Amino acid sequence: MKIASPAAxxxxxxxxxxxxxxxxxxxxxxxxxxxxxxxxxxxxxISDLTEAMGINPPSLYAAFGDKEKLYLEAVExxxxxxxxxxxxxxxxxxxxxxxxxxxxxxxxxxFCRRDSPSGCLLTMSTGCSSVxxxxxxxxxxxxxxxxxxxxxxxxxxxxxxxVPASADPQAxxxxxxxxxxxxxxxxxxxxxxxxxxxxxxxxxxAFPEVQKKKKKSGAAA
Numbered sequence: 278m279k280i281a282s283p284a285a286x287x288x289x290x291x292x293x294x295x296x297x298x299x300x301x302x303x304x305x306x307x308x309x310x311x312x313x314x315x316x317x318x319x320x321x322x323i324s325d326l327t328e329a330m331g332i333n334p335p336s337l338y339a340a341f342g343d344k345e346k347l348y349l350e351a352v353e354x355x356x357x358x359x360x361x362x363x364x365x366x367x368x369x370x371x372x373x374x375x376x377x378x379x380x381x382x383x384x385x386x387x388f389c390r391r392d393s394p395s396g397c398l399l400t401m402s403t404g405c406s407s408v409x410x411x412x413x414x415x416x417x418x419x420x421x422x423x424x425x426x427x428x429x430x431x432x433x434x435x436x437x438x439x440v441p442a443s444a445d446p447q448a449x450x451x452x453x454x455x456x457x458x459x460x461x462x463x464x465x466x467x468x469x470x471x472x473x474x475x476x477x478x479x480x481x482x483a484f485p486e487v488q489k490k491k492k493k494s495g496a497a498a
Contacts, residue, residue, distance in 0.1 A: 302340060303354075305330040305331065305332060305340070306350060306351060306354050307354070308329040308330045308331070309326050309329065309330055309341075309347055309348075309351045310351040310352075310354055310355050310398065311329070311393060311394060312325050312326055312329045313348055313351050313352075313398065314355070314393070314394040314396075314398045315394040318348055321344075323337065323344060326344070326347065345409060345412055348412065349412060349415055351398075352398060352399065352415075352416065352419065353419075355398045355399070356399070356419060359387060359398075360423075362383050362387075363380045363383055363384065364426065366379045366380045366383060367380060367426055367427070367430045372434060372437075372439040373430050373431050373433060373434025373435075373437075373439055373440050374434070374439065374440070374481070374484055374486070376430050376434075377427065377430070377431075377453055377481070377484065378477065378481050378484075380427075381453070381456065381457070381460075381477040381480065381481075382474065382477055384397075384457055384460060384461075385460065385464075385470060385473040385474055385477060386470075388460060388461055388464035388473065389464060389469075389470045389473070394465075395464045395465045395467075396461040396462065396464045396465035397457070397458075397461035397464075399416065399419060399420060399423075400457075400458050400461040400462060420454070423454065423457075424450050424451065424454045425450070427449075427450040427453050427454065428446045428447055428449075428450035429446075431444065431446040431449050431450060432446045438487065439487060440485060440487065441485045441486070441487050441488075443485075444485045449484070449485075452480075452483070453480070456476065456477075456480045459476070460473050460476055460477075463476075
């Protein structure tokens with residue numbers, strides 16, 4: 278039996294290639310982020326990614342390009358999704374000291390979440406050895422952006438009078454970022470929420486405070 282050919286002007290429907298209709302790009306990106314976070318860039322294979330994302334290799338390449346591009350997109354997704362609370366705290370807390378302390382405490386909660394890998398994806402990225410120099414530079418820029426936000430908040434504190442004028446915003450921001458990175462690594466190694474919060478308390482004791490002016494004693498009777 279002959280199969281009727283399409284009538285003139287009729288476009289024959291083709292079966293879609295690449296990712297299936299049920300493909301949820303954001304959910305797939307979330308899954309990829311967690312694989313990179315848990316295993317690190319070097320140890321993550323394409324098969325690891327496709328299994329977690331629920332897609333096949335052609336769909337991955339069609340949607341994200343390649344492993345490096347997917348990794349960068351996962352890092353940006355992490356920065357936006359997981360860093361929103363810290364950005365909000367830095368902007369809204371009335372004092373720099375309060376903002377930094379709350380941001381560090383919030384980081385502890387993030388690092389110790391049970392529904393995701395421990396630590397911080399951006400900190401874990403430092404150890405990547407097989408990514409290109411371009412990718413490494415992107416990661417460095419993202420970490421520098423975080424440091425700059427902290428520096429700006431400390432500078433604002435100086436201008437508003439809740440941080441001593443003698444404080445060095447750049448040095449303090451580098452100190453706080455070092456605390457962030459150290460806590461992320463310790464969380465990855467199994468540090469408890471209690472021990473990480475103790476680290477925050479120690480860090481805040483080193484944060485400069487404005488000396489309160491002593492009240493003048495009343496005149497002698």
